[in-house]
Amino acid sequence: MSVSRRRFIELLGLGAGAAALMPVIGRANPVFDGFHAALPGKPWLAGWEDVAGDSLARQTLVVEGRMPAGLSGTLFRNGPARFERAGFRYHHWFDGDGLVHAWRVGNGRVTHEARFVATDKYVREDKADKFLVMAAGTTIPNAVAIRGPDDFNTANTAVIEHGGKLYALWEGGSAWELDPATLESLGAKTWRDDLAHLPFSAHPQPDVDGSLWNFGAMGYLSEPKLALWRIAADGTLASFDLIDMPNSGYVHAFSISAKHLVVVIAPLMSGVGGEGAFFERQRWTPEAGSIALVIDKADRTKVQRFELPAGLAYHWGAAIERGSRIELVACWYDEGGETNVELAAMMRGQPGMGAGIGARLKRITLDRATGRGSVSDTGVADVEFPTFDPRVDAPRYTWFAHQHGPNQTNQFDAVARWDAKRERLATFRYGEGRIAEEHRFVPRPGASGELDGWLVGTALDWKAKQTVLSVFDAARFEDGPIAQARLPRTVPLGFHGWFSPTA
Amino acid sequence: MKTFAAIAALVMVPALAHGANLEVRIEGLRETSGHLLLALTDSADAWDGKAESVARKRQPVAATSERIRFEGLEPGSYAISVFHDANDNGEMDKNIVGMPTEGYGFSQNPMVMRKATYEEARFELAAGGSEIVIDLR
Numbered sequence: 335m336s337v338s339r340r341r342f343i344e345l346l347g348l349g350a351g352a353a354a355l356m357p358v359i360g361r362a363n364p365v366f367d368g369f370h371a372a373l374p375g376k377p378w379l380a381g382w383e384d385v386a387g388d389s390l391a392r393q394t395l396v397v398e399g400r401m402p403a404g405l406s407g408t409l410f411r412n413g414p415a416r417f418e419r420a421g422f423r424y425h426h427w428f429d430g431d432g433l434v435h436a437w438r439v440g441n442g443r444v445t446h447e448a449r450f451v452a453t454d455k456y457v458r459e460d461k462a463d464k465f466l467v468m469a470a471g472t473t474i475p476n477a478v479a480i481r482g483p484d485d486f487n488t489a490n491t492a493v494i495e496h497g498g499k500l501y502a503l504w505e506g507g508s509a510w511e512l513d514p515a516t517l518e519s520l521g522a523k524t525w526r527d528d529l530a531h532l533p534f535s536a537h538p539q540p541d542v543d544g545s546l547w548n549f550g551a552m553g554y555l556s557e558p559k560l561a562l563w564r565i566a567a568d569g570t571l572a573s574f575d576l577i578d579m580p581n582s583g584y585v586h587a588f589s590i591s592a593k594h595l596v597v598v599i600a601p602l603m604s605g606v607g608g609e610g611a612f613f614e615r616q617r618w619t620p621e622a623g624s625i626a627l628v629i630d631k632a633d634r635t636k637v638q639r640f641e642l643p644a645g646l647a648y649h650w651g652a653a654i655e656r657g658s659r660i661e662l663v664a665c666w667y668d669e670g671g672e673t674n675v676e677l678a679a680m681m682r683g684q685p686g687m688g689a690g691i692g693a694r695l696k697r698i699t700l701d702r703a704t705g706r707g708s709v710s711d712t713g714v715a716d717v718e719f720p721t722f723d724p725r726v727d728a729p730r731y732t733w734f735a736h737q738h739g740p741n742q743t744n745q746f747d748a749v750a751r752w753d754a755k756r757e758r759l760a761t762f763r764y765g766e767g768r769i770a771e772e773h774r775f776v777p778r779p780g781a782s783g784e785l786d787g788w789l790v791g792t793a794l795d796w797k798a799k800q801t802v803l804s805v806f807d808a809a810r811f812e813d814g815p816i817a818q819a820r821l822p823r824t825v826p827l828g829f830h831g832w833f834s835p836t837a
Numbered sequence: 838m839k840t841f842a843a844i845a846a847l848v849m850v851p852a853l854a855h856g857a858n859l860e861v862r863i864e865g866l867r868e869t870s871g872h873l874l875l876a877l878t879d880s881a882d883a884w885d886g887k888a889e890s891v892a893r894k895r896q897p898v899a900a901t902s903e904r905i906r907f908e909g910l911e912p913g914s915y916a917i918s919v920f921h922d923a924n925d926n927g928e929m930d931k932n933i934v935g936m937p938t939e940g941y942g943f944s945q946n947p948m949v950m951r952k953a954t955y956e957e958a959r960f961e962l963a964a965g966g967s968e969i970v971i972d973l974r
Contacts (some may be wrong), residue, residue, distance in 0.1 A: 479948050481974040482936040528933045552934060578931060783897060 372683030413828025426471025432490030497569020618671025646670025686744025
């Protein structure tokens with residue numbers, strides 16, 4: 335995400351400083367005004383447009399092509415969608431309240447519905463008809479004091495089904511349980527009384543034995559801690575550990591191998607002085623480098639630490655054990671301080687500031703025998719939202735949203751599959767006028783092969799003013815979708831989803 | 838922005854013969870069970886537990902907004918800390934890293950996610966009495 339120094343400074347001026355100094359009178363909000371002034375000329379800004387109301391009613395969609403007979407279930411997706419209240423617009427893409435979608439597929443038909451997660455924050459602010467609490471990336475004028483992280487939990491980042499329960503996930507607080515049939519909120523999930531309000535990240539990793547691992551990073555504590563969760567296949571808490579973090583850096587997601595948890599801490603330090611919201615206070619400190627923690631699954635007190643070059647990766651592929659080495663790929667940003675700049679530019683109606691998405695696909699190798707870690711470039715750029723088949727111990731394929739080439743919006747225009755064995759990237763380009771979101775592999779019932787199934791994902795078709803669900807044959811996805819279902823409106827671009835074959 | 842005047846409004850109430858009265862309105866209770874525990878202090882030492890509080894009150898909770906009255910006080914500087922012992926176990930419950938899991942608040946409603954300091958919570962009790970609002974968080 336290369337942005338010029340000038341724009342960086344200009345953005346800082348609109349970030350912490352201006353928000354704090356400017357009284358909110360009517361619509362004296364440069365972010366709100368900037369976005370709405372840009373919208374008519376940039377129809378792709380529909381991807382960051384506010385959704386009004388509490389829900390989008392279920393509707394049956396027109397299907398083009400033929401939905402595979404064996405594909406049955408629901409693609410749940412989550413993403414920020416309430417960006418504005420009372421003429422005030424958030425300054426950071428990650429701040430919007432979570433809107434959970436259900437794209438239900440069966441008998442060749444597709445329906446869509448969506449509902450905002452009724453977090454405590456959402457309910458309280460909806461009643462007041464204005465933002466009341468500090469957001470992760472925006473200072474709210476005259477905000478009320480809060481008890482802890484769950485008071486500004488937006489549950490806006492991911493959604494996962496586990497142990498028969500559906501959860502909307504954020505990274506700073508509790509998982510929020512939803513009814514998979516209606517998407518109605520059932521409340522914050524407390525796994526054990528003394529673990530209330532602890533962070534349960536948006537990137538839990540299913541293990542091959544049916545359990546679910548997760549972490550929660552608390553770099554903001556005076557003694558930074560990392561929570562390590564394991565949820566059993568039946569949905570009960572199997573283990574919980576609290577380990578030390580080496581610094582106050584940032585962790586968005588992690589990875590698991592057959593025997594280890596791999597947590598890489600980026601030197602985007604939290605709360606180092608100054609006022610303002612969490613993301614506003616983060617400071618890129620490349621001299622500290624990135625630090626990988628390799629944690630023994632069987633005994634989480636056994637932690638090995640690796641020094642890596644500075645970089646920020648929000649998202650990781652599967653971690654694979656090769657003798658004493660652990661290898662994994664990441665969507666890696668060398669300049670981790672610039673991601674927040676781009677995430678703020680989106681809200682002002684100026685997404686796609688840099689040349690390309692910015693993330694490079696890098697391979698991280700951690701040698702447990704020598705204690706050495708290294709980062710090497712695969713030659714692949716502009717990939718994000720990696721997904722893979724979690725049933726496989728050492729997946730060969732990783733799927734991505736991808737920016738294939740220059741395009742008007744400077745956003746993802748393709749879906750891609752990385753073949754780790756051949757070191758080759760295959761792509762399908764949605765083409766001009768469409769922005770690709772995360773795509774997920776769905777196995778054919780009864781099959782075990784990594785490509786024996788379908789690839790399912792959504793894209794914003796901003797020229798047609800629609801959001802589209804596409805289904806590909808995973809083995810031949812380069813040929814394009816075998817079926818598409820069109821929602822006759824746009825919904826904001828989301829983050830992560832989950833395909834449930836039973837819901 | 839250091840001041841959050843809209844939250845903590847100081848309002849004058851009629852004067853009484855002996856000392857000043859303090860009306861405390863507690864807003865934003867999330868449960869209507871248990872008790873509110875208040876400590877009224879007049880120094881940083883008392884605030885930090887190194888000296889006696891001026892007064893302590895324990896009042897049952899029946900609604901999401903409660904009123905508590907302190908009578909016959911000397912006018913001057915004070916600070917109040919309050920917590921909502923919703924389960925009546927006599928403690929402010931916390932999670933494993935020390936984040937409170939029951940409601941709490943301070944006079945002046947400072948924007949901190951920790952125990953406020955005496956200076957942050959300090960307010961002036963007028964000779965004619967005062968009313969303050971504490972938003973429980």
